Amino acid sequence: MLKHEQLLMLELLRSAIWGIPIEHVDYFATLTTEQWKDIQQQARLQGVSGLVWSTVEQLPKEYHPERVIKIAWALEAEEIKRRYLHQCDVAATIGEKVANAGFRMLVFKGIALSCYYPHPPLRECGDIDCFFYGEWEKVEDFLLNNDVAVERLPESHHDHWVYHDVILENHRYFLNSADRKILKGLDELFIQQLHLNSVPFQMINTTLYVPGIEFDLLHTAYHAAKHFVGECIVLRHLCDWSLLVATAKPDLQQFRNSIESEGFRDIIDGFSHLSVELLGLAPELISGVPRKDALVARMKEEIFLGGMVELRQTSNGWHKLLIRWQNYHRRAWKYRLVYHHSIWWRFPGTFFRLLSNPIKYMK
Amino acid sequence: MNIKKECKLRNIAGEDIIMLQGKAGVDMTKVIALNKTSVWLFNQLYGKIFDREQVATLLCSQYDVQRDIAERDTVKWIDGLIAIGCIEHA
Numbered sequence: 407m408l409k410h411e412q413l414l415m416l417e418l419l420r421s422a423i424w425g426i427p428i429e430h431v432d433y434f435a436t437l438t439t440e441q442w443k444d445i446q447q448q449a450r451l452q453g454v455s456g457l458v459w460s461t462v463e464q465l466p467k468e469y470h471p472e473r474v475i476k477i478a479w480a481l482e483a484e485e486i487k488r489r490y491l492h493q494c495d496v497a498a499t500i501g502e503k504v505a506n507a508g509f510r511m512l513v514f515k516g517i518a519l520s521c522y523y524p525h526p527p528l529r530e531c532g533d534i535d536c537f538f539y540g541e542w543e544k545v546e547d548f549l550l551n552n553d554v555a556v557e558r559l560p561e562s563h564h565d566h567w568v569y570h571d572v573i574l575e576n577h578r579y580f581l582n583s584a585d586r587k588i589l590k591g592l593d594e595l596f597i598q599q600l601h602l603n604s605v606p607f608q609m610i611n612t613t614l615y616v617p618g619i620e621f622d623l624l625h626t627a628y629h630a631a632k633h634f635v636g637e638c639i640v641l642r643h644l645c646d647w648s649l650l651v652a653t654a655k656p657d658l659q660q661f662r663n664s665i666e667s668e669g670f671r672d673i674i675d676g677f678s679h680l681s682v683e684l685l686g687l688a689p690e691l692i693s694g695v696p697r698k699d700a701l702v703a704r705m706k707e708e709i710f711l712g713g714m715v716e717l718r719q720t721s722n723g724w725h726k727l728l729i730r731w732q733n734y735h736r737r738a739w740k741y742r743l744v745y746h747h748s749i750w751w752r753f754p755g756t757f758f759r760l761l762s763n764p765i766k767y768m769k
Numbered sequence: 770m771n772i773k774k775e776c777k778l779r780n781i782a783g784e785d786i787i788m789l790q791g792k793a794g795v796d797m798t799k800v801i802a803l804n805k806t807s808v809w810l811f812n813q814l815y816g817k818i819f820d821r822e823q824v825a826t827l828l829c830s831q832y833d834v835q836r837d838i839a840e841r842d843t844v845k846w847i848d849g850l851i852a853i854g855c856i857e858h859a
Contacts, residue, residue: 463782473784473802480782481800 411444412710415458416641418445420686422457423645424652425524434469442471446479452709453642455479456486456528487527493517496572497534498610500554504538505612507548512537512604512615514625521607521616522649530642533573535564537600542578580625584755585632589670589745592628596621619654623661626650631673635740638708641684648681651691659694669743672698676705684709701743723768730767770847771818776855778803778811787811789854799853806832807846821847 408416414433421428428434437445449458459479462470470476494517501511516531523529538545546556546565557566563579563586580596581589603618617625630643651658658678665671678695679702681687720726734749734756741749760767778787785808788800803811806828813827821843828839850856 467783470782476782477784477786477800477802481788484781 408710409444411441412448414441415445415448415452416684418458418461419449419454419641419645421461421464422454422525422528423523423649424686428461428465431465431469434465437469437471439472439475442475446471446475450482451712452640453530454640454645456483456530457523457645459483460525460528483528486530490517490520490527490529490531492570493531493534493572494609496569496574497536497614498612500536500549500567500569500574501609501612501614503552503554504545504548507545509538509541509545509548510615511545512539512600512617513607513609514600514617514621515629517609518607518616519622519626519646519650522646522653529645533575535575535577537577539601540597542576546576580628589628591666592624596625599624619650619656622650623654623656624665627665627670627674627677630677631670631744634673634705634708635737635744638712639705641709644677644681644685644709647677648685648687651678651681652687655691658692662695669746672701673705673744676702680706680709723765726768727764770820770856770858772811772815772850773855773857776850776853778808778815787850787853787855799855801849801853806842807849810846 414437417428417430417433420426445458446455449455460483462476462479471479497511497513497517504511513534513536515535516529517534520526520529520531542565546558546567549567550556553569555568557568559565561583563582564575564577567574567576579586579593581593586593599621600617603620604615605618607614607616626643626646630639630647633639633643658674662671662674665674675695675697678687678692679697682689682692683702684706720729738749741747773789776787776789778785780786785803785805786800787803809831810824810827814824821840824843824847825836825839828834828842829836832839834842847856
């Protein structure tokens with residue numbers, strides 16, 4: 407059962423993502439400062455602070471939160487927009503540099519998914535994820551001589567670049583090595599989809615590329631499932647999914663059938679039903695998608711309560727280790743659901759990493 | 770003293786505020802909300818060198834206010850700007 411403040415936050419969010427009027431404006435007339443703080447905090451934790459603010463500011467002025475909250479929230483939303491526009495600038499600059507050297511740059515996740523939003527700069531973005539159609543190494547060699555700080559991460563599926571305070575992830579693959587072993591063929595499918603279906607996208611004065619809808623659907627589902635297992639999902643993931651489904655109107659039955667992993671499919675079904683229930687996605691868009699009530703309820707609980715104990719609640723290294731251990735346990739059911747393996751299958755590797763660098767895990 | 774150039778008067782969500790706009794965005798601890806009189810003062814003094822006496826005189830000339838009250842309000846106004854790092858001493 408959601409709190410009154412959570413329900414109100416969802417009402418504001420629905421209005422922002424679908425561009426529709428608020429259904430119950432009067433509910434906001436009597437909110438206390440504490441309730442507004444709660445709504446603001448919820449929106450922040452769910453990665454939708456800017457979106458929710460965009461609706462709050464449209465409420466009648468007499469319903470607005472008190473001045474301090476209002477100013478802080480408005481500035482936060484402004485900062486989200488500023489960061490987004492800065493990221494676009496950086497993506498365009500790098501895109502232009504590499505295009506001049508004959509490479510094509512594709513951006514996915516954050517910036518690419520923001521295009522499905524009514525006001526893209528309000529979609530919070532972390533870093534820039536990019537792909538160079540198999541030429542990642544050549545591009546890096548080129549950029550090393552062009553003012554871009556390149557950090558090569560040999561064990562990882564991507565390298566890091568830093569340019570004007572923005573981190574770019576240069577992807578060789580899309581799955582980390584552990585996932586590649588389990589979700590066989592998925593990486594190859596991602597790469598194939600990008601080679602076949604990516605589309606040109608004008609970013610300021612440069613032509614970049616963004617994935618086609620098939621990649622966006624599959625990758626958004628995979629990414630959210632990965633977050634679900636690793637930490638928890640937030641409403642921002644659900645917004646991405648809802649807007650994608652609403653825009654592309656895919657045949658979800660066919661999409662589900664194309665996914666081999668049954669657990670992964672269950673997660674997608676859960677997202678779809680939660681998109682309808684929480685964000686007001688049109689139910690007809692997910693017709694025929696089976697609903698597992700217990701799983702949907704559990705996913706909903708994870709979204710609003712968070713599935714993990716936060717490490718930052720202690721500064722004690724041994725306590726942090728204990729929390730990590732607890733979280734490992736908490737993840738077990740989700741891990742089994744998505745990967746169809748016990749999480750303990752990974753335990754020897756995790757334990758080895760812990761022994762080889764215990765300090766890292768006590769921070 | 771003078772108001773720093775990077776100190777901006779903005780209207781955010783219907784409220785007039787002064788903030789220091791840095792390269793990395795807005796520092797939330799360096800923001801103050803202003804009433805109409807403070808906005809008027811800010812606009813009068815932005816880009817000029819001034820002292821407390823001149824601020825108090827400006828207030829007295831624009832508003833029907835006693836000198837001692839104007840001086841007290843001047844101190845508050847300047848202290849507020851100093852607190853968010855908007856004033857530099859020429």
